[in-house]
Amino acid sequence: MQREDAVFRALADPSRRAIFERLTRGEAPVKDLTASFDISQPAVSQHLAALRSAGLVAERREGRLVYYRVAPNGLRPLVDWIAHYQAFWIERIGRLQALLKEMDE
Amino acid sequence: MNAKAEAQSISIEYDLPHAPAKVWRALTDPKLLATWLMDNDMRPLVGQSFTFKQQPTPWWDGIVRCKVLESDPHKRLRYSWQSGPASSPLDTMVTWTLTPTPSGGTRLTLEHSGFVPTNAAAFEGARQGWRRMVGKLIEVLARGEPMP
Numbered sequence: 582m583q584r585e586d587a588v589f590r591a592l593a594d595p596s597r598r599a600i601f602e603r604l605t606r607g608e609a610p611v612k613d614l615t616a617s618f619d620i621s622q623p624a625v626s627q628h629l630a631a632l633r634s635a636g637l638v639a640e641r642r643e644g645r646l647v648y649y650r651v652a653p654n655g656l657r658p659l660v661d662w663i664a665h666y667q668a669f670w671i672e673r674i675g676r677l678q679a680l681l682k683e684m685d686e
Numbered sequence: 687m688n689a690k691a692e693a694q695s696i697s698i699e700y701d702l703p704h705a706p707a708k709v710w711r712a713l714t715d716p717k718l719l720a721t722w723l724m725d726n727d728m729r730p731l732v733g734q735s736f737t738f739k740q741q742p743t744p745w746w747d748g749i750v751r752c753k754v755l756e757s758d759p760h761k762r763l764r765y766s767w768q769s770g771p772a773s774s775p776l777d778t779m780v781t782w783t784l785t786p787t788p789s790g791g792t793r794l795t796l797e798h799s800g801f802v803p804t805n806a807a808a809f810e811g812a813r814q815g816w817r818r819m820v821g822k823l824i825e826v827l828a829r830g831e832p833m834p
Contacts, residue, residue, distance in 0.1 A: 663801050667696050670796055674700060676722035680712055681704045 588655070591635035596620060597628045601637060601651070608641070608650040695799035703791045706760040706784040713763055713782055724750070730757045736765075752780075760784060767798065776801075 592598050600614055611629065615622045629649055632638040637655040641648045702709060712718045714730040724738040734754045742748035749769065756764035764781040778800040785793040 663694055663696060666798055666801075667698075670696065670698055670798065673723055674698065674794075674796065677712055678700070678702065680718060680722050681702060681708065684704075684708060684712065684718070686705065686708060 587635040588637065591631050591637055594628070594631075596624075597632055600625065600628050601632055604638060604649055604651045608648045610646045610648050612646075614649070694801045695797055696801075697798075698796045700794045701787060701791060702794055703789070705790060706786050706792045709784055709792045709794055710760045710763075728752075730754060730759070730763060732757050755779070756781075 592601065596618065599618060603609065603614065603617060611622060611625055614629075615625045618625065629638060629640075633640065633649075635655075636652055638649050639652045641650070712722070714728060716726050716728050719726055719728055724740045726736055726738045728734075728736045732754050736752050736754070738750040738752065740748045751768040752765045754763075754765050756762055762781070762783050764779065767776075767778045767780045769776045778798060781795075781797040781799070783795040783797075785795070787793055
Protein backbone atom coordinates (compact mmCIF):
# COMPACT_ATOMS: atom_id res chain seq x y z
CA MET A 582 0.00 0.00 0.00
CA GLN A 583 2.80 2.41 0.84
CA ARG A 584 4.56 1.54 -2.39
CA GLU A 585 1.35 2.25 -4.26
CA ASP A 586 0.90 5.60 -2.52
CA ALA A 587 4.43 6.60 -3.49
CA VAL A 588 3.74 5.71 -7.11
CA PHE A 589 0.50 7.69 -7.17
CA ARG A 590 2.13 10.68 -5.54
CA ALA A 591 5.04 10.62 -7.95
CA LEU A 592 2.74 10.42 -10.98
CA ALA A 593 0.31 13.05 -9.71
CA ASP A 594 2.54 15.75 -11.17
CA PRO A 595 2.02 16.36 -14.93
CA SER A 596 5.71 17.09 -15.59
CA ARG A 597 6.78 13.92 -13.83
CA ARG A 598 4.20 11.93 -15.80
CA ALA A 599 5.53 13.42 -19.02
CA ILE A 600 9.13 12.58 -18.08
CA PHE A 601 8.13 9.08 -17.09
CA GLU A 602 6.25 8.58 -20.33
CA ARG A 603 9.24 9.83 -22.30
CA LEU A 604 11.43 7.28 -20.51
CA THR A 605 9.11 4.42 -21.48
CA ARG A 606 10.29 5.15 -25.03
CA GLY A 607 13.93 4.72 -24.11
CA GLU A 608 16.78 5.54 -21.79
CA ALA A 609 17.89 9.18 -21.67
CA PRO A 610 20.41 11.41 -19.89
CA VAL A 611 19.16 14.43 -17.95
CA LYS A 612 20.26 16.92 -20.60
CA ASP A 613 18.10 15.26 -23.28
CA LEU A 614 15.11 15.40 -20.97
CA THR A 615 15.79 19.03 -20.16
CA ALA A 616 15.90 19.81 -23.88
CA SER A 617 12.64 18.01 -24.69
CA PHE A 618 10.63 19.45 -21.81
CA ASP A 619 11.72 23.06 -21.70
CA ILE A 620 12.19 23.01 -17.95
CA SER A 621 15.36 23.73 -16.03
CA GLN A 622 17.87 20.99 -15.38
CA PRO A 623 17.53 21.24 -11.57
CA ALA A 624 13.75 20.84 -11.97
CA VAL A 625 14.19 17.77 -14.18
CA SER A 626 16.68 16.32 -11.69
CA GLN A 627 14.22 16.88 -8.88
CA HIS A 628 11.44 15.12 -10.81
CA LEU A 629 13.78 12.23 -11.56
CA ALA A 630 14.70 11.94 -7.89
CA ALA A 631 10.99 11.74 -6.99
CA LEU A 632 10.37 9.10 -9.66
CA ARG A 633 13.39 7.17 -8.47
CA SER A 634 12.34 7.16 -4.83
CA ALA A 635 8.92 5.84 -5.91
CA GLY A 636 10.73 2.97 -7.64
CA LEU A 637 9.58 4.12 -11.08
CA VAL A 638 12.93 4.87 -12.68
CA ALA A 639 16.45 3.55 -12.39
CA GLU A 640 19.73 5.24 -13.24
CA ARG A 641 22.99 4.19 -14.83
CA ARG A 642 26.20 6.15 -14.74
CA GLU A 643 28.44 6.29 -17.76
CA GLY A 644 31.44 8.59 -17.45
CA ARG A 645 30.07 11.96 -16.43
CA LEU A 646 26.58 11.28 -17.69
CA VAL A 647 23.74 9.68 -15.77
CA TYR A 648 21.20 7.84 -17.90
CA TYR A 649 17.67 7.26 -16.66
CA ARG A 650 15.34 4.47 -17.64
CA VAL A 651 12.00 3.06 -16.50
CA ALA A 652 12.35 0.53 -13.69
CA PRO A 653 10.91 -2.78 -14.93
CA ASN A 654 8.66 -3.38 -11.94
CA GLY A 655 7.86 0.23 -11.23
CA LEU A 656 4.23 0.13 -12.23
CA ARG A 657 3.47 -3.27 -10.82
CA PRO A 658 1.58 -1.78 -7.87
CA LEU A 659 -0.88 -0.19 -10.30
CA VAL A 660 -1.64 -2.89 -12.80
CA ASP A 661 -3.96 -4.95 -10.70
CA TRP A 662 -7.45 -3.63 -9.82
CA ILE A 663 -8.03 -6.57 -7.54
CA ALA A 664 -4.93 -5.99 -5.44
CA HIS A 665 -5.85 -2.31 -5.33
CA TYR A 666 -9.39 -2.91 -4.10
CA GLN A 667 -8.28 -5.59 -1.65
CA ALA A 668 -6.04 -3.03 0.05
CA PHE A 669 -8.73 -0.34 -0.30
CA TRP A 670 -11.44 -2.40 1.40
CA ILE A 671 -9.21 -3.64 4.21
CA GLU A 672 -8.28 -0.06 5.01
CA ARG A 673 -11.88 1.20 4.75
CA ILE A 674 -13.33 -1.60 6.84
CA GLY A 675 -10.74 -0.71 9.47
CA ARG A 676 -12.29 2.75 9.51
CA LEU A 677 -15.78 1.21 9.65
CA GLN A 678 -14.78 -0.71 12.77
CA ALA A 679 -13.51 2.48 14.39
CA LEU A 680 -16.82 4.21 13.55
CA LEU A 681 -18.88 1.35 15.00
CA LYS A 682 -17.03 1.67 18.30
CA GLU A 683 -18.04 5.33 18.51
CA MET A 684 -21.67 4.91 17.48
CA ASP A 685 -24.59 4.53 19.91
CA GLU A 686 -26.29 1.16 19.85
CA MET B 687 -1.47 -12.40 -16.52
CA ASN B 688 -4.50 -14.61 -16.99
CA ALA B 689 -5.78 -14.34 -20.54
CA LYS B 690 -9.18 -15.84 -19.78
CA ALA B 691 -11.98 -13.32 -19.47
CA GLU B 692 -13.09 -14.89 -16.24
CA ALA B 693 -14.65 -12.65 -13.62
CA GLN B 694 -12.82 -12.55 -10.32
CA SER B 695 -13.81 -11.29 -6.93
CA ILE B 696 -12.61 -10.14 -3.56
CA SER B 697 -14.19 -11.59 -0.45
CA ILE B 698 -13.49 -10.27 3.03
CA GLU B 699 -15.12 -11.48 6.23
CA TYR B 700 -15.17 -9.85 9.66
CA ASP B 701 -16.67 -10.78 13.00
CA LEU B 702 -17.90 -7.60 14.61
CA PRO B 703 -19.10 -7.20 18.22
CA HIS B 704 -21.95 -4.95 17.05
CA ALA B 705 -25.56 -5.88 16.28
CA PRO B 706 -26.64 -6.16 12.62
CA ALA B 707 -29.00 -3.17 12.96
CA LYS B 708 -26.12 -0.92 13.94
CA VAL B 709 -23.80 -2.26 11.23
CA TRP B 710 -26.62 -1.72 8.71
CA ARG B 711 -26.84 1.92 9.72
CA ALA B 712 -23.11 2.40 9.18
CA LEU B 713 -23.48 0.86 5.70
CA THR B 714 -26.52 2.83 4.58
CA ASP B 715 -26.73 6.18 6.40
CA PRO B 716 -25.02 8.65 4.03
CA LYS B 717 -23.41 10.64 6.84
CA LEU B 718 -22.05 7.59 8.63
CA LEU B 719 -21.03 5.97 5.36
CA ALA B 720 -19.09 9.11 4.40
CA THR B 721 -16.98 8.89 7.55
CA TRP B 722 -15.42 5.56 6.57
CA LEU B 723 -15.95 5.11 2.84
CA MET B 724 -16.60 8.18 0.68
CA ASP B 725 -18.98 11.11 0.32
CA ASN B 726 -22.20 9.75 -1.11
CA ASP B 727 -25.92 10.20 -1.63
CA MET B 728 -26.86 6.63 -0.81
CA ARG B 729 -30.48 5.60 -0.24
CA PRO B 730 -30.82 1.89 0.39
CA LEU B 731 -33.84 1.41 -1.89
CA VAL B 732 -33.77 -1.04 -4.78
CA GLY B 733 -33.40 0.78 -8.10
CA GLN B 734 -31.94 3.90 -6.47
CA SER B 735 -28.88 5.34 -8.19
CA PHE B 736 -26.21 7.09 -6.15
CA THR B 737 -22.56 8.04 -6.34
CA PHE B 738 -19.49 7.87 -4.18
CA LYS B 739 -17.08 10.74 -4.65
CA GLN B 740 -13.60 11.46 -3.48
CA GLN B 741 -10.67 13.61 -4.55
CA PRO B 742 -9.68 12.80 -8.13
CA THR B 743 -6.25 11.26 -8.65
CA PRO B 744 -4.16 11.08 -11.84
CA TRP B 745 -5.58 7.68 -12.59
CA TRP B 746 -9.15 8.13 -11.42
CA ASP B 747 -11.83 10.87 -11.59
CA GLY B 748 -12.80 9.97 -8.03
CA ILE B 749 -16.38 9.02 -8.91
CA VAL B 750 -18.05 5.65 -8.43
CA ARG B 751 -21.53 5.22 -9.95
CA CYS B 752 -23.79 2.85 -8.10
CA LYS B 753 -27.30 1.46 -8.21
CA VAL B 754 -28.96 -0.48 -5.41
CA LEU B 755 -29.75 -3.98 -6.67
CA GLU B 756 -30.82 -5.62 -3.44
CA SER B 757 -31.71 -4.20 -0.05
CA ASP B 758 -32.85 -6.47 2.75
CA PRO B 759 -32.50 -4.37 5.93
CA HIS B 760 -30.04 -5.72 8.51
CA LYS B 761 -29.27 -8.68 6.23
CA ARG B 762 -28.06 -7.93 2.77
CA LEU B 763 -27.16 -4.95 0.60
CA ARG B 764 -25.98 -5.18 -2.96
CA TYR B 765 -25.09 -2.39 -5.36
CA SER B 766 -23.35 -2.01 -8.69
CA TRP B 767 -19.96 -0.30 -8.56
CA GLN B 768 -18.97 1.38 -11.81
CA SER B 769 -15.94 3.53 -12.28
CA GLY B 770 -13.06 4.23 -14.58
CA PRO B 771 -13.05 5.88 -18.04
CA ALA B 772 -15.96 5.37 -20.47
CA SER B 773 -13.62 3.66 -22.94
CA SER B 774 -12.80 0.88 -20.53
CA PRO B 775 -15.10 0.99 -17.51
CA LEU B 776 -14.82 -1.00 -14.34
CA ASP B 777 -18.21 -2.65 -14.01
CA THR B 778 -18.40 -4.55 -10.75
CA MET B 779 -20.74 -5.31 -7.89
CA VAL B 780 -20.45 -4.91 -4.12
CA THR B 781 -22.43 -7.16 -1.78
CA TRP B 782 -22.59 -6.78 1.99
CA THR B 783 -24.02 -9.70 3.95
CA LEU B 784 -24.81 -9.35 7.67
CA THR B 785 -25.34 -12.52 9.68
CA PRO B 786 -26.16 -12.36 13.41
CA THR B 787 -23.73 -14.25 15.62
CA PRO B 788 -24.71 -16.12 18.85
CA SER B 789 -22.95 -13.47 20.94
CA GLY B 790 -25.15 -10.69 19.54
CA GLY B 791 -22.61 -9.45 17.05
CA THR B 792 -22.47 -9.58 13.28
CA ARG B 793 -20.51 -11.60 10.80
CA LEU B 794 -19.98 -9.07 8.04
CA THR B 795 -19.02 -10.30 4.60
CA LEU B 796 -17.99 -8.04 1.76
CA GLU B 797 -17.85 -9.40 -1.75
CA HIS B 798 -16.59 -7.19 -4.55
CA SER B 799 -17.18 -9.17 -7.72
CA GLY B 800 -17.08 -8.93 -11.49
CA PHE B 801 -13.46 -7.96 -12.08
CA VAL B 802 -12.38 -9.07 -15.51
CA PRO B 803 -8.79 -8.97 -16.77
CA THR B 804 -9.53 -6.11 -19.19
CA ASN B 805 -10.23 -3.92 -16.17
CA ALA B 806 -6.52 -3.86 -15.50
CA ALA B 807 -6.32 -1.58 -18.52
CA ALA B 808 -9.02 0.71 -17.13
CA PHE B 809 -6.94 1.36 -14.10
CA GLU B 810 -4.17 2.81 -16.18
CA GLY B 811 -6.45 4.34 -18.78
CA ALA B 812 -7.77 7.10 -16.57
CA ARG B 813 -5.69 9.70 -18.34
CA GLN B 814 -4.97 10.22 -22.00
CA GLY B 815 -1.87 8.38 -23.09
CA TRP B 816 -1.59 6.60 -19.80
CA ARG B 817 -2.94 3.30 -21.02
CA ARG B 818 -0.78 3.23 -24.13
CA MET B 819 2.26 3.82 -21.99
CA VAL B 820 1.43 1.09 -19.53
CA GLY B 821 0.43 -1.29 -22.31
CA LYS B 822 3.89 -0.84 -23.69
CA LEU B 823 5.45 -1.31 -20.32
CA ILE B 824 3.45 -4.49 -19.72
CA GLU B 825 4.68 -5.81 -23.05
CA VAL B 826 8.23 -5.13 -22.03
CA LEU B 827 7.65 -6.71 -18.63
CA ALA B 828 6.08 -9.74 -20.29
CA ARG B 829 9.14 -10.17 -22.46
CA GLY B 830 11.30 -9.99 -19.37
CA GLU B 831 13.87 -7.91 -21.16
CA PRO B 832 15.65 -4.90 -19.79
CA MET B 833 13.94 -1.67 -20.76
CA PRO B 834 15.08 -0.21 -24.09
